[in-house]
Ligand SMILES: N=CN[C@@H](CCC(=O)O)C(=O)O
Ligand SMILES: [Mn+2]
């Protein structure tokens with residue numbers, strides 16, 4: 341079942357100017373069918389994944405269903421420094437009616453394919469990190485078999501849990517997306533290229549580290565993922581980027597310290613800080629290999645003063661202006 345909410349223009353409000361000084365004044369709320377392929381300009385398409393079923397199945401704090409709306413509300417108020425040939429389009433949300441997460445992921449994948457076919461850059465807002473499985477599936481489907489896609493995940497967790505095989509219908513959750521991707525890669529006979537930045541030893545079991553090793557995952561643990569280690573981090577990222585044709589970046593808000601991002605599905609007091617992520621994003625975008633990006637696990641129920649939604653909005657703002 342394809343379940344979808346059209347873009348809500350009421351989320352896009354803020355101070356008014358006469359020259360499109362704010363993002364809410366230049367964003368276009370649109371249906372995907374209306375998205376036109378523009379040759380001489382760049383389109384960035386926001387698409388929400390309003391689903392916390394994967395978080396619920398993973399025994400986490402639900403509420404991320406409303407994350408995409410809150411990120412948009414904060415993004416709306418931010419200043420617009422974009423050139424006139426950049427179009428920001430809001431395509432609305434895929435939702436997860438009846439808890440059918442697998443349908444939501446499949447539909448998300450379909451929409452990602454369509455966005456990419458229209459030569460637009462997909463910027464997805466979540467929602468549980470199960471979004472990554474649908475997102476990657478769409479990117480891969482669009483590119484076809486012969487192009488490699490590396491995944492860079494900013495996260496406290498590997499999200500390499502093995503889906504529950506006893507339940508044939510509801511197998512995945514917010515902790516399984518990259519294992520599911522690895523399994524699909526194995527079935528297709530293609531390498532699984534996965535770099536995880538910010539991994540916390542106190543948030544991943546010995547078994548998860550073992551799985552990561554078996555699957556050939558690269559990672560940096562949180563104590564080494566600070567500005568103090570910037571050059572080593574950049575070297576690691578460059579080495580990873582060289583191996584692949586395209587990059588998919590996913591930012592799990594629970595990778596940040598709770599001091600910066602209290603509104604995430606899982607609290608992370610020992611997480612990383614925002615500045616290091618901006619440094620990495622700049623390096624990644626400079627490579628010209630970035631094909632798509634998402635921000636996951638925004639949970640408004642635990643946010644304080646909209647700090648997490650504001651952080652997510654600032655990340656989107658940064659990416660918009662770097663692309
Ligand atoms: N997407 C999040 N996945 C984490 C959640 C950790 C937690 O709930 O504390 C995981 O399964 O490891
Ligand atoms: Mn996480």
Ligand SMILES: [Mn+2]
Pocket residue numbers: 469495497499514592
């Ligand atoms: Mn995650």
